[in-house]
Amino acid sequence: MNVVIIDYGAGNIKSIQFAFKRLGIETTLSNNPKVIKNADKVIFPGVGEANSAMKMLKLSTLDTLIPDLKQPVLGICLGMQLMCNYTEEGNTKGLGIFNVDVKRFNDKLKVPQIGWNTVKNLKSDLFKNIKEGDYMYLVHSYYAENCIETIANSEYGLEYASALVNNNFYGVQFHPEKSSTKGEQLLKNFLEL
Incomplete structure (x- = not known):
């Protein structure tokens, strides 16, 4: 299987490569x-x-290429946020793949949210063999709001979209490559889509 990781100078590429190598x-x-x-x-x-x-x-020119891709695409963390319409971080227009905005967590919360959090309301084959309440690893100060494309939620001061889908495009706020066996299962599920 030909899996390509987009290289644009932003990413924890090595840990993603190692996670796929384990598979x-x-x-x-x-x-x-x-x-x-x-x-x-x-x-x-x-x-x-x-x-x-x-x-x-x-x-x-990857900003015009990515939205036109026809194969399954998985956005991870900032990758998912950039696939949204807009993010408050740097007042940035996104790729518009997911019809939702990304907001900064309330200042009353400790940001970034770092560590393990549960996923719930799982609604996709991306979460096959992953249970309600399983833990994934997150590091983020911004979140995608809940919307019609939400396929998983997490809570940190409020409930937000921890995973999104639109046709062949998937996005996860958490880091599957750092989320132990459940994250590995999600990557395996993505390969099988």
Whole structure:
């Protein structure tokens, strides 16, 4: 299986590569549109600040390529947030794949939220063999609001979308590559979509 991780200078790429290697999959790291288009599955990672990440995507024209992809695409953390309409982080216009905005957590909460949190209201084959209340690992100061595309929730001061879907596009706020056996199960499920 040809799994391509989008390389645009924002991401914890190594841990994602190791997670797939544990599943027996060698991944390709690329920002080449042809390589990305020809992938069976695409991973859109992200760690960092939304505005500078979006600038990097635009520099390599990936901002126009990603929304046109036809194969299953998985956005992780900032990758998922950039797939939304807009994020308050850096007042950034997103790719508009998910019809929802990303907001900053209330100042009364300790941000970023770092650590393990439960996922619930699971509504997709992406969560096959993952149970209500299972834990995933998160590091984030911004969240996607609940919307019609929400396929999992978590709570941190309020209930938010911890996973989204729109056709072939999936997004998770948590880091499956750092979420032990449940995260590995989610990556396996993504490969089987």
